Amino acid sequence: MIYTPLKLQPCYKEYLWGGTRLKTEYNKVDAPDATAESWELADHRDGASVVAEGQYKGCTLSQLSEQNKMAFWGTDCKRETFPVMVKLIDAQKKLSIQVHPSDITARAAFGEQGKAEMWYIVDCEPHAGIYYGFSRRITSDEFLRRAQDGSICEVLNWVPVSKGDVFYIMPGTIHAIGAGIVIAEIQQNSNTTFRVYDYQRKGADGKTRPLHLERAAEVINFDPVIPEECRINSGAEFEDFSIREMFSCSYFRAYRVDVHRRIELKCDGCSFQHILCVEGSGQILHEDKQYPILRGQSYFMPAALGEYQIIGDCRILLSRV
Known part of the structure; x- marks a missing residue:
């Protein structure tokens, strides 16, 4: 397939x-x-x-x-x-x-x-x-x-x-x-x-x-809570992109990906990836084909997809298990 x-x-x-x-x-x-x-x-x-x-x-x-x-x-x-x-x-x-x-x-x-x-x-x-x-x-x-x-x-x-x-x-x-x-x-x-x-x-x-x-x-938990914003991982910062882990738990992992020009990603068979664009726009590149993605749009990336790229100027939320 x-x-x-x-x-x-x-x-x-x-x-x-x-x-x-x-x-x-x-x-x-x-x-x-x-x-x-x-x-x-x-x-x-x-x-x-x-x-x-x-x-x-x-x-x-x-x-x-x-x-x-x-x-x-x-x-x-x-x-x-x-x-x-x-x-x-x-x-x-x-x-x-x-x-x-x-x-x-x-x-x-x-x-x-x-x-x-x-x-x-x-x-x-x-x-x-x-x-x-x-x-x-x-x-x-x-x-x-x-x-x-x-x-x-x-x-x-x-x-x-x-x-x-x-x-x-x-x-x-x-x-x-x-x-x-x-x-x-x-x-x-x-x-x-x-x-x-x-x-x-x-x-x-x-x-x-x-x-x-x-x-x-x-x-309900009746104990007081000290509300804190999650500390976003410093992650990897490069000229063309940055990727930071926002949160990880036993149910899911979530990352913030800021694409300035291009980033290479991979689905390695362990988990699907979900790509949600929250700012800007870009293109997903896979096997020489382009898939446009605008703010508010999302894609399901099958676990067996392999390597793909995102190009453009956009902020992506990536989630997986």
């Missing part, structure tokens, strides 16, 4: 806090007018990205694995389900206060999955920020009271953010994305979220969105 870079068509999600920036600024021309999330790399029952063109057009990641799992996903992908999800998020309004379970605290029998995630701040308005963990230890009773009376934010850390910041959100950490932020989220392949507080907002049906306080209280 011949393996090539595979451009992906994302799955779009419309939520009441979404905006228009993904459509107008990140080349999502087919997205709904108000789009909250673009699932760039996803193979989940709640949504899947598909190959946009070529011989595998319309195929999901699961369907690619049916052709040859090791060649497409890589030998390090041991699970039956695809391990990683990558999203672009446009938070025009603030998101709900929420928490995710770990693999240990999730109820697998009910379809729950652990969700660890990393945030890269693609862009943000002045004074934008995130809620990140408790500022002091609280009890379960205080948590439930504050979630019900709307005072929960009083005991959370408010963290101002800047473009290029990176944060890792551990399972069990209470958190929320503030308004005016575009985020690239790299995470476990999970959509398990327990909503704690939603500012009394009403959905399209005119009803307030449901909360999940009982389950949240069972998985």
Whole structure:
């Protein structure tokens, strides 16, 4: 079989806090007018990205694995389900206060999955920020009271953010994305979220969105958190490019690649690579063929792809297992 870079068509999600920036600024021309999330790399029952063109057009990641799992996903992908999800998020309004379970605290029998995630701040308005963990230890009773009376934010850390910041959100950490932020989220392949507080907002049906306080209280970490931006590895800096590891954990690895002219990369059979352009534009070169990539677009690079290059002037987020 011949393996090539595979451009992906994302799955779009419309939520009441979404905006228009993904459509107008990140080349999502087919997205709904108000789009909250673009699932760039996803193979989940709640949504899947598909190959946009070529011989595998319309195929999901699961369907690619049916052709040859090791060649497409890589030998390090041991699970039956695809391990990683990558999203672009446009938070025009603030998101709900929420928490995710770990693999240990999730109820697998009910379809729950652990969700660890990393945030890269693609862009943000002045004074934008995130809620990140408790500022002091609280009890379960205080948590439930504050979630019900709307005072929960009083005991959370408010963290101002800047473009290029990176944060890792551990399972069990209470958190929320503030308004005016575009985020690239790299995470476990999970959509398990327990909503704690939603500012009394009403959905399209005119009803307030449901909360999940009982389950949240069972998985949440009530200890205080000292919020810190992830320290990006100094990496390799050359005239034509730089590459830095943003974060590494047992679920995924993520790198920031700044291409000034050209970089040579390789898929060595161990893992797929996912390429998401967050700034500028460029070309992916493989076997003498060029594949254009613009801001907001992404490609799935099969594990068996071998060597390829990226040329241009762009910032790429590269993720793999």
